[in-house]
Amino acid sequence: MTTPTAKSRNTTAFYIQAVVAFGVSLFGTLVGVYYLPIDPWQKGFLIMTALFLVTSCFTLAKVVRDQQEEAMLREARMERLITEHDAPFKMSKN
Template identity: 40%
Template sequence: MAKKRRRNTPAFTMLAWLGLIVFTLLVFVGLYTLDAELYVKGYYIMGTVGIIISSFTVAKVVRDNQEDDDDVKGNFDS
């Protein structure tokens, strides 16, 4: 049985998650210290959360489409 090779090293995976967490926290700290009314902060928080969720979704869709393309091309090569 062939062992499946991982695409990313554990260090790179940790770096990606750490970057997401640190920069998300920095945005929220900036919003918390922002001298604006609550509805303005809420607007920015909703936008930030939407961007984070959308980035995960786009990354998954792009990866899935790439894997599907590789599977389809692989089927025609046989």
């Protein structure tokens, strides 16, 4: 039987890298749209689209994380049930 391992955590460097990459990419997108030679309403549309894409990505990441955590909880509950079910039989062998 395998024992559950501790959930791995991201390092501080990885967290900082992800935040900086997100900031640079969002800033680059917004600056690029700002300097496009198009009408202001078209720029506004592109900026709103980019912001909607960003919020949608955050929502998708949260949903995926929640599903993974739920799967891990279900697995841990099942493991506990199996352990509790097998406990009387293990004691009787001694």
